[in-house]
Amino acid sequence: MQAIILFAHGARDPAWARPFEAMAAHLRHTSPHRIDLAFLELMQPGLEAAVETQVQAGCDQITVVPVFLGAGGHVRRDLPALIDTLRSRYPTITLRATCAVGESPEVMAALADAALRLATELP
Amino acid sequence: MQAIILFAHGARDPAWARPFEAMAAHLRHTSPHRIDLAFLELMQPGLEAAVETQVQAGCDQITVVPVFLGAGGHVRRDLPALIDTLRSRYPTITLRATCAVGESPEVMAALADAALRLATELP
Numbered sequence: 001m002q003a004i005i006l007f008a009h010g011a012r013d014p015a016w017a018r019p020f021e022a023m024a025a026h027l028r029h030t031s032p033h034r035i036d037l038a039f040l041e042l043m044q045p046g047l048e049a050a051v052e053t054q055v056q057a058g059c060d061q062i063t064v065v066p067v068f069l070g071a072g073g074h075v076r077r078d079l080p081a082l083i084d085t086l087r088s089r090y091p092t093i094t095l096r097a098t099c100a101v102g103e104s105p106e107v108m109a110a111l112a113d114a115a116l117r118l119a120t121e122l123p
Numbered sequence: 124m125q126a127i128i129l130f131a132h133g134a135r136d137p138a139w140a141r142p143f144e145a146m147a148a149h150l151r152h153t154s155p156h157r158i159d160l161a162f163l164e165l166m167q168p169g170l171e172a173a174v175e176t177q178v179q180a181g182c183d184q185i186t187v188v189p190v191f192l193g194a195g196g197h198v199r200r201d202l203p204a205l206i207d208t209l210r211s212r213y214p215t216i217t218l219r220a221t222c223a224v225g226e227s228p229e230v231m232a233a234l235a236d237a238a239l240r241l242a243t244e245l246p
Contacts, residue, residue, distance in 0.1 A: 004238070004239070004242045006238060008192070008193070009193075011193060011195035011196065012195065012196060013194075013195040013196060013199065015193075015194065015195070016193035016194060016195035017193060018193065018226075019192050019193055019225040019226060019230075019231050019234075020192070020193065022228075022231045023231055023234055023235040023238065026231065026232060026235040027235050027238065027239055030235070030236075030239065031239050033242070063242040063245060065238040065241055065242050067192065067234060067238065068192075069131070069142055069143070069190065069191075069192060070131070070132075070134060070138075070139035070140060070141065070142055070143065071136075071138065071139060072134035072135065072136040072138070072139035073134065073135060073136060076136065096245055098238075098241035098242060098245060099241065101234050101237045101238050101241065102142040103141075103142060104237040104240075104241065105145075106233060106236070106237055107142075107233050107234060107237045108142050108145045108146055108149065109149060110229060110230050110233030110234075111142075111146055111190060111224050111230060111233075112146040112149040112150050112153070113153075113229070114224045114227040114229060114230045115127065115129060115146065115150065115188040115190065115221075115224050116127070116150055116153065116154050117227075118188055118221035118222065118224065118227065119127045119156070119186040119188050119221060122186060122219055122221060
């Protein structure tokens with residue numbers, strides 16, 4: 001069974017997570033996969049707990065999508081290290097990570113269009 | 124003269140800034156406004172330097188768009204404090220900030236669609 005984990009940074013303010021919760025809710029309607037959120041720090045669940053939950057639910061193909069705009073140390077170092085640890089722990093599970101969503105041209109264009117609309121719609 | 128500043132977090136890795144540079148380049152083609160980038164930390168220019176550059180170039184209406192996915196302390200506290208300081212410094216300039224781009228429903232949908240595509244396109 002396939003599953004996707006939306007992996008975000010995390011923050012102290014619970015309101016910070018709202019866009020990510022909206023993404024997860026959107027994908028639960030538009031995709032046949034199990035969708036969960038996980039956070040690098042400051043919020044729960046962490047990636048290890050989210051993978052554990054999906055494995056317990058019977059998922060054996062788990063894809064982690066870093067919901068980061070830029071790909072710096074968190075995406076290029078912290079996430080691969082977490083993935084390596086989890087692969088050792090679950091040798092029968094296929095566990096993979098994509099590039100950061102912010103590196104997709106269509107996301108860049110949507111962000112730019114939204115920025116322009118927000119800036120020009122201010123009263 | 125109107126100007127927009129795309130305000131992002133910043134990171135140690137120079138490659139992190141690429142999506143933001145792409146956004147700025149995109150907007151320089153699609154909008155009549157002057158477009159500059161600024162960073163909260165770890166990258167240059169900071170917001171104060173970017174505003175100074177735009178003021179020196181003759182811009183008197185400056186809109187700061189936080190290019191953050193979630194709105195936590197950086198968007199809700201750090202940015203308003205910076206804006207207050209800059210308004211005191213430039214009393215004849217109209218200086219405003221929008222909500223974070225990640226709070227736009229169309230950005231959320233684009234992020235979700237990109238996440239699903241990335242997850243399902245992995246070989």
